[in-house]
Every structure is written in structure tokens, then in C-alpha cells.
Amino acid sequence: MADTHAETVLFVRDTMLPQQEPPLSTVGPVGWARTNLFSGWLNTIITIVALLFVINLIAHLLPWFISGTWNATSLNDCREMMAAVGNEQGGACWGVIRERWPQLMFGFYPAELYWRPVLVLVLLFVALAPILFADRTPTRMLGFTAVFPFLGAWLLWGGTIWNPITALLGFVVGYVVFSLVSKVVNAGVSLFVAVVASVIWWTTLAGYVVLGLSAIAPLAIASVQSREFGGFLLSITIGVTAIMFSLPIGILLALGRRSHLPLVKALCVGFIEFIRGVPLITLLFVASTLLNIFLPPGTNFDIILRVMIMTTLFASAYMAEVVRGGLAALGKGQYEGADSLGLDYWQAQRLIIMPQALKISIPGIVSTFIGVFKDTTLVSIISMFDPLGLANAIRADASWNGIYWELFIFIGAIFFIFCFSMSRYSMYLERKLQTGHR
Amino acid sequence: MTTLTDPPAESFKLSMLVYDTRYRSITFQILALVAVLLLFGWLTMNTAQNLNDLGKEPSFSFLGESAGYDINQRLIDYSSQSTHLRAAFVGLLNTLLVAAMGCATATVIGVIVGVLRLSGNWLVARLMTVYVEMFRNVPVLMWIVLCMAILIEAMPPPSAFRGDDPDATMKLFDSVAITNRGVYIPEPLFSRSLGDFHVGAAFDVSINLIAILIVLGASIFVARGIARRADAKQEATGLRPRTWHTRLAVIVLPTVVLLAILGFHLGYPELKGFNFAGGTYMRNSLIALWLALSLYTAAFIAEIVRAGILAISSGQTEAAAALGLRNNRIMSLVVLPQAMRVIIPPLISQYLNLTKNSSLAIAVGYMDITGTLMGITLNQTGRELETVLLGMLVYLAISLIISGVMNWYNNRVKLVER
């Protein structure tokens, strides 16, 4: 049998077939629609239903959206205007946004000083640039990033320039102490000593230094009270602070949780699980009602600061878990590799472990950031005037009583823009860093 | 003279505390312990001093005092004469109620959206993406407040239901009334009720409910027996008898019979004067919170479900298809069992988030544990320390229970894996 096949088996193609156009029904818009929208009767029905839904939605929303008026000064006013032009459906009363947007943005911040928060926002982006686009910005800009928190705080709250400078000096003190002490003992202990030194500077010496320097050179700008902060200015201030500090604290907590020292580990686990086990709002209650009870009698520090501390602690616990996930994903080999190079614990963490662990955890880190930023709205519950708090106030105002869509669309859209771009940025970063890893 | 084999005599030097690996870790831990103790000591001292200055001894006796405020949405009996403890308990039940309702709907919506996002239908997949991104990127508190605003502002007042030609009508065959004060749905009533069962003096439990639960439980047990028999038959003969209809009958029929015996009927809400009477009244605050939490959490669950299904490589589906399995079997035998392991842990942590987010109830006046214990009770008694601590403990307990369940599940599926 096999032999008789010998002649028939041979086949050689002399000329290669050219690439042909696919059947019309499978390409182009028609083919696309057939495969993506109308493959099978069930799919066709679903498509039609979905299409009807979309059309219906647009048919209702679009006229409302564009036929609205920007001029009304109250809801009644707006309704009269609508009736006057014979708009039966009613249109959006964007007047509330026109009238209140400065408030939604800046709260009760003095109008003549709006340039300061705006400047801070611009500077924020400048400070972020070397972090966000590390490969396209000169490293020197990191210096500005380091100074930015102090500069930003000074511009926002105003007062004497010596405040941020002495605060900054605290870090210089810490750094000097660290470099001196680390010649004698290891990095962990030196860090501890340095932190103690800085804290001593801030809590005791700094006050006198500021007083002294202000007396010599009174360089100050108009100061703004915390209760004048509001709107997105408040959200962003709290959010950015919490985001900025939660990452380092979270890293330390994550390391503590993986530590071989049972006591350190227990403390970190306890802290993390406690914070993650309770809702943020209870922590904000602590900030608003209890923190003063825990501190020495007579201390009464700023409510924004208290909220920032609590939000930071909250975010740190979540960050710690994200970073821990990243650390867990690293193979044992990396630790052994680092050990075999003779690096000590902190060097190994800084040079080998953390860069990789953080890279793996980018999606988690960014979604924690997004979560923190969204959670800043909770301060409205402890009567601070973030955008939602202001929205409640505006809705309680007699002239705008009964308005909601316009306000919430505006506020929601701004939150959406911030959060959505953060999540897109993390995808971009993930894709960029993916090269060469795993 | 010392022999060479002797180790050099060790003399303890202070520096060994830091440099010797044997002492080093102990030194650090003691340092840390001292630091933490100092911190706590300092905080306690401050607290004692402050409370002393305010003339408030820390004490939980206020829990036994009469609360003196009303709670309008409750699952158990409560009046303003009841104690603060009972108020807190009513609040806790309300928290659990909205959390359970929210988890259930969020799961249903989330699974559907997650699966549809993967659908081959471009339009549907896009719509679902829009849904997910829209809800994920806007604070949940805003969704809650917005839902509440819509319910209050856009729904008709009860008076709109009056007259011969009313502006508003009841939905679903005149059984549900959606008004700006809340939603009225039919309530289950029993004309031959078995009465209530008193647990101590504190709680009444409906015997009807217990009876129904027992019968239902027994039926489900029997139905599972039938399923097991079907398994055995399949093992023996290869053919699996169709049992879903008998199983359905076994589950449904006894309960239906029991309901008939108890004289079950629905009490419909009816317009009496200016408001609705009868039926079960769900306050706007509950509905808004429930809706917003479900929709918000569903967006996250959808992503989890999608990721879980995507985590199963197409090779698995192809191999199953090449073996001749049909799509529904591929799903139930190959894809879902694997996807579940990826999905369930993050799903449970979403449940945890939803439960914690339910504390935002306070923004719309739903009386959960935050609203009662950490809200009105706190304001009335001025016991910030005790109420907030107690509230945190309650949430902590709920969280620990849920994460306990999660760890149990993780360990169980890990055992199966290897």
C-alpha cells in the first residue's frame, strides 16, 4: 500500500499564491459589525437593546445638557428662564456652577489670594514631573521636589517664611545627625536617632528660632486660616499630603511586618490590621473629637493637620499591604543575592529589594492613591467644606434649594478626571517598566 | 596556658548589644517596646489628665441609660425609652442589614457586568467599561448623596398618588409605591401566625420565620441528597438523570404548603390620608445607601470577575473544547472552578470594604452603628472616648470575622491545589 502511494504523494507548488482579499462579509465596517455586533440572533437582540438604551439616554440628556442656562442666579430664576423660552423638558441650571465655582474650588480662601493655591498647583506639577517622567526630566529637579512641600505649605497658609525654613532645617538636622551617628552604629539605629533629633528640633527649638528670625527679618505673607480652606483645594491638600507620606510609612510598616523580630512584627501587624479593620470615618471622628484628649492639656492643633495625620495613617496601612504583596512576589533569590554581595539590611532594601518590589506594586500603589483621594470627601461628615460639604451647603441655601444634578455632575467630573488620569498613568508606567521584568 | 581548642573566654562588652547577632535583635526589640510603651504611657497620661480636667471618668454605664431618641428604621423593637446599648444594637443590625443587601446586589451586578465586559459584543463591552470607570473614579460618598438627592427631589410625594387622575402611580401591579419619603413594598403577613418567641426580655423572634427556615433547610438537605443520588447514578451508569425539576419541587413545595398553612398573604401599602399605610416601609436613606454602595462596589467586583476569568488561559478552554465539552460544561467544569480561586479572596475584601463604607450612612441619616452609637449617643452623653472606641471595636470584630472566613477559604483551596 505504502509503495503505491509514492507517485501520488509528491506535490510541489511552482508559483506561490498571492495574498487574497477576504470575503467581503468578513472585513470592513460590515465585517466588523457582523463579528462584533450581530453574530448570532442573541447578540443581535442584545445589540439592539443596548443601542436603544444609548439612544434613549442621549435623547434625554443632551437637550437638557445644552439647553441649560448659565445666567440664572437661583433655581426659581432658572425655571422661569426655561419657561420663558418654552423649554418644557427643563434644562440644566448651570448658573449654580458659574456662581459658586470659585467656592467649589477654593472654599472660603480669600479671593485676592487665589493666585497662591493656583501657583501651588502649578508647582505641584513641576515637582511631580521628575517623579512621573523620570526619564525625560533632569535629575536636578528632584531638589525642587524636596523643597516643594515646605514651599507649598507656606504659600497656602502664608505667615512668616521662617516657618517652612526652620521646618526644612529639621530635616537638615536629622540628616547631619544621621551621617554623624551612622559612622558609629548601623543604619537602623542611626535613622532612629536622627528622627529623634529632628523631632526635638521641631518641638522645642524651632519655635524660638522662628521667633528670633522673624524679629530680625520679618519676611511674611498674609496668613490664611485653616477653616478658610475648602472645595477641591482642601481635598487636594489633604489627599496630596496623605499620598506623599503614606508611601514611606507604608514601606516601613511592610518591612516591619516581614521582620524577623517578633515584637516589631507584632506591632506592625497590630497597627495595620487595626487601621484596615475600621472605617476611615471612625478615624476622622478620632481626629475631630478624641485627638485633643490624647494630647497634653491645652494642645489644640489645626483640624486640617489632625485630619491629614489620620488620613496618612489610614493610607499607610493600606500601602503597607500593597508593598508587602510586592515583597512577597519577589523570589527568595533576590534576598540571598543581596546577602551574598555583603550588603547590610538597609542597603539591600534600598538598592535591590525595594526598587523591584515597588515596581511590581505600582498598580496597587496607584489604586491606593486614588482611594485616598476619593476618601478625602469623608471630611464633609466632620463638617469640613470639601466639595461635597460645599454641595450640601449650596443645596441648603434658599436660592439653590432643590438643585443636585448640575452640582454633582461638576464635582463628579473633576474627581473623575483626577482619578481616571491617575489610573491611566499607572497603566502607562506599568507598561513602560514591564520591560525586562518577569 | 590555654589550650588551642579552648574558645577565647568571652567577656561581655556593651557594644555586643548592637553588634553581636545574638543580642542585637533582643536589644532592638526592647528598644522598640520601650518606645511604644512610652508613647502609650504618654497618651494615657494625657487622656487621664484631660478627662480629669473635664470631670469625666471613663465609664460605660451610659450604655444602660435610656437613650431618649427615636430610630426610624429598625429591625427589632426599640423606643426612645430603650437603652443606649439597645440603640447601638439596633444600629449594628442596620449596618449588617445594609451590608448584606449591598453585598448581594453588588455581587449580582458585578458578576453580570464583569462577564459582559468580556463579551464579544463591542457595544455591550464598551457600555460596561463606561459603567465601571464612571463608578470607580468618583467617590462613593458622592454616589450616596446623589442617590439620596434623586430620591428626595425627583420622586413624587405621597400626595401625588391621590385623586382620580393622580400624577404618580404605584409600580409593579400596584404593589410598590416609590415616594420622596421612601419606598413602600408589600409586607409578608400570616393570618394563622404562630406568634413570637421571646428570647429573654430583650428580643422577639417570629416563630413563623423559624418554621419557614427549618422547612426550607430540610428541603435543601433533601434536594442535595437527590443531587448526590444523581452523582452516584452517573458514576455507575454514566448517564446523569435529570433532577433539577424534582429538586426544585422538593425545595419549593413544602415551603409553599407551610406558607399556606400559616395563612401567608401580602399586605399591600395603601394610601391613607396624606401618606401610605401598610406594607414594609424602606426609608430613602436605606435605599440610597443600598443603591449607591451596590453600584459602586459592583464596579470593583466586575473588575475582579473579569480579571479572574482572564486569568484562565485560553489554552484551558481550547483543551476542553478539543475534548468535546460544550461551552456550558467548559464553564462549569474547567473555567469557573479555577477562576473562583482567583476571584473569591479579592471579592471578600470588597465585601469588607462595602461593610466599612456603609458607615457613610451618617451622611444620609441612616441609623447604622455609626449614626447611633458614634452619632446621637455620642452627642447626647458626651462620651467621645467610650463611644468611638466601642464603635471601632465593633467594626474591627466584623472585619476580623470576614477576614477569618477569607483565610479559611484560602487555606481550603490551597490544599486542593497541591
Next chain:
Amino acid sequence: MTDTAFDTTPAIDPAALKVSDEVAIEISNMNKWYGSFHVLRDIDLTVHRGERIVIAGPSGSGKSTMIRCINRLEEHQSGKIIVDGTELTSDLKNIDKIRSEVGMCFQHFNLFPHLTILENCTLAPIWVRKTPKKEAVETAMHFLEKVKIPDQANKYPGQLSGGQQQRVAIARSLCMKPRIMLFDEPTSALDPEMIKEVLDTMIELAQEGMTMICVTHEMGFARQVANRVIFMDQGQIVEQNEPEEFFNNPRSERTKLFLSQILGH
């Protein structure tokens, strides 16, 4: 890529391998596009029962796509595929029938990680063939013995080596008692020692008269087992011949180039 894995295998007697006149698979004029990319162009191929066909060709030439069309893991857009007298159309019944006649092994094994080896092997017989469990287990053990891993039956795929996993995958397909087996580069994800154990299993299968279509770069296997070698390039069959002729006397320029690259060094 090399013949080394074959040095130690006993030669098999081609005369023992019968090819009947009965047609197992008939592909005529088949075309397939991915979007506007013409992957398979005018494929004509008739496979008789008992044939062992090896398909070779450069990467991206459409080898996988072609054999995946045979059990409709991919859908062709024009032309005909008839397997065992059943034409592949969008009719689910035909697809089911063909899939239960045709077994397939993949490059990456695709075992179900959540099921034990035994459960992997009994899953389809139980749910598709409606075999009683006891019988299914017996069949599974039979084939697991055949691929020489009966003692691993209660382990999970993750605990097995690559070669063992691929042999389990073969056993899993065999449990459905297919009349035709498709292999898509079954050895290219394996280490050399493991390649041998898998190829030995496949040779045994060939000796039992299984109709096989095998995409592989194991030219030693092709020489020894195949009765026909098909060379594909740019989505078309460029040359086919008996193995000896194909390797010693390639006719087309493309084949020569391919062979010189693959055997040359």
C-alpha cells in the same frame, strides 16, 4: 530541531504501518483570514486512515492554524473540511461529533491544574461520552499505564515534569478513544530527555495504526514515523513528499532553504 533524540530509538518497520484507502480527513480549497490577513490559502489535503503526516514550515506559516481548523478551534471562511464523513459547519452537532473523534495535544499541554491526573483523564469520558465512572477510571488507568505514568494518577499537573505532563495530555486525549490525533508541536516546550519520552509514546501510537497529523520540528521523528511530510509556507502547502525524498531531494527552493536552516548546523 535535531535528530539526536532519536539516536537510541529502535527503528520501526514501515511495512507494519498500514495505510488504508479509507479517507479520514478531506480538506478542499480551504481559506482562512485573520481580519484581512490571508493565513491559509487554498489548502487541499486528503488524509487516509492510518497515515502519519508531519507538517513542517517556518514560524508563522499557518501550521497551527491549519490543524486547529480540523477540530474547529478556528473557523475557516471558505472551502470544505470533512472529517470522517462529517462536514464541519457551524452546526453544533457536527462539531461535537468531530471533536469526539479527533484528539489534540498542545505545545503547552493545557492540563487542567485544578484536577488530578486521573480526573483530567476521566473528565471528558464522563461528561461527553457518558461513561460510568468506574469504566472511565479503568480506561484512564489503562492509558496512563501505556504512557508509563500510572503511579502519578492522583497527583496534580503542577507536580509533574513537562514530559510527564505532555504524556498525560496524550493519555487524556486517548481516553476519548479518538480515531485521529492532532499534535501541535508537542515537544517544543520540553527538555531533550523529555522530548524522547514523549516521542516514544507517539511512535507507539503510530505503530498501533492511529491516524496522526503532527506539527513538529523533530526531523528524526519525521524520517522514522511519517509516511508523508508536508511543507508549508505563507499559508499554503508548498511541497509534500515521502520523508526520504523530502529530506534528501527537496524540489522547491523554499523547502531547500528551510531544510538547510533547520538541519544545516
